[in-house]
Amino acid sequence: MLGTNDFQACHQIDAFHSAQGLSAIVRAIRAAPIEPGMPVPPIMIVSPPVIQAPKGAIAAKFSIDVVARCKGLPTAQRQIATEEVCAYFDSA
Numbered sequence: 001m002l003g004t005n006d007f008q009a010c011h012q013i014d015a016f017h018s019a020q021g022l023s024a025i026v027r028a029i030r031a032a033p034i035e036p037g038m039p040v041p042p043i044m045i046v047s048p049p050v051i052q053a054p055k056g057a058i059a060a061k062f063s064i065d066v067v068a069r070c071k072g073l074p075t076a077q078r079q080i081a082t083e084e085v086c087a088y089f090d091s092a
Contacts, residue, residue: 003047003048006018007066008062015070018073026084046089047078047092074090
């Protein structure tokens, strides 16, 4: 369930850019060395629940515009799953 931390205030990216990072992770997993004779493992992308209004101790890590910046993350991650031929699940 990658992507949520991308929207912390120290990272000024949006859903598209977060999904592009996920695509790079999928490609890195597939390129990683594995034991001889073992197949490349299947990958499932699990989209995290949409960030609403951060509360409690972690609230300070997220900026005011976090809801707007993460809008569309499930759609962007589903697109990456399609392009990279991965299973996909929207946990929301």
